[in-house]
Amino acid sequence: MDTKTVLITGTSSGIGLAAAVATAQAGWHTVATMRDTRRADALLKAADEAGVSDLVQVKRLDVTDAASVATCVAEVVAEHGRLDAVVNNAGAGSVGTIEQHGMDAVRSAMEVNYFGVVELTRAALPHLRASGGRVITVTSVGGVVGQPFNESYCAAKFAVEGFMESLAPVAASVGVHVTVVEPGAVASEFVASLKLDIPAMLAEAGPYAPALQAYIERTTKSYDSAGAQTSAEAAAPIVEVLAAERPAFRVQTSDWAREFVATKLADVDGSAVQGLTGGWVR
Template identity: 60%
Template sequence: MTTPPVLLITGTSSGIGFSSAIAAARAGFRVVATMRDPGRSGALDEAAARAGVDVDIRQLDVTVPESISSCVAYIRETYGQLDAVLNNAGAGHVGTIELEDLADVRAVFEVNFFGVVALTRAVLPLLRESRGRLVTVSSVGGVVGQPFNEAYCAAKFAVEGFMESLAPVAATQGVRVSVVEPAAVATEFVPNIGLDALQSAAGTPYADAMSAYLTRTATSFDPANAQTPDSAAEAIVAVLTAAEPPARAQTSDAARRFAGMKLADLDGSAVTSVTATWVASA
């Protein structure tokens, strides 16, 4: 019997990471599903039981070096191999720079960019041994800058630049690097950040624009309009299992259209014309 490929996923307590853990286990991976707070593991345990699969749930905070080294050591000692990694852990953030401290911006980069970089650095020796795959969940916000997402999009742009630059270097060692770009996915992402952002803009010159943006965004992320986490996970597993994985993949037609607009927009006018409507008062 062949040994199942071992896959490490970060940020699996909810959303895309949660769904990807189940989908990957169904696809035959031995999934090490990590989350910052293992106390939130109950839902994933139950979903795995319903699906008839096993997931190995472990603690991992990608902003803590000791947590990363401990998790990677556990995988080496327990499984002796690591065949794929899905960098999924991240945090949303809505705001604009005039209303924020630089500490807020740095915090966004710590989890969304430096956490990805730190984990990537730690797992590359194991991925070189297995000639494995490194897949990172970016966002269409890593391609298109979006209003009131300055810090978040900047971090995701940085992720895309980092991975695009790493890809040919890693390929010399047999490691395939891909980024996956979802558009709106019906998760806890927007409800968790919208109220704080609206309060932070209250009484400022940005209040009306923030209100317009959040109204538009709530509609986009409504389950009636947004992609489901399960559907996004299917697209991710397709990248993990593809004979020739792409360097960049989108998880939906909406994501492909949105990213495609930017990639064909040499002077930036198409993008800014669209995103300006997001902050226009009625």
């Protein structure tokens, strides 16, 4: 049987990089995409060290550019004759509260984290129908539980989860499986890439400064090396979903993530979540 092909977005670092190497190790021809292919060195080095360079192909893809999405998908199908899976992984964080953050930050978070996912999924679906393939989307526990000072990010991830939960039964009717993968804290470049100037944020936070200070202290601890998963650990469920005959719709990447998400899914009146996250800002 021909080698199956998977397209993964956001592979220059973090979960995307780890997923690209892991899928190649599992025997998939992996099209590893990123907005700036000049940042491919870390991925190519990791693929070489894993002995899977021949199965990893780097392509440019900007999920916020419809023409870029269409071009990349068309090239993959033309070159490989098939597309068996898409992993929507590209994303961007956004820390702040709406009164001070403004609408541009909200729209930017939605473009990358939501509309980019929708655009690629739409472009890929005809080819996934042909292959009986699957759509896997890396969301976050922040796509289930709203978190302080992550209003824009969580709103986008909530939107992704609602979109995929609605799409799943429709896609299944034409032979395409849909899964969301929900990581918790991951020790990767994702947090560092936010390039937050914490002192400046606190100085400009006005009445929100005490809550922001408490949130930053709590979050910093959750992302330290002892308290977070590695990118490889968070990426492992993606490979499991690709291999599963009938994958679950919702998959968490750790016991902590499962417990955290379960709080929301059993929280009919919202009091459990508010009690939990309220403690993060006090």
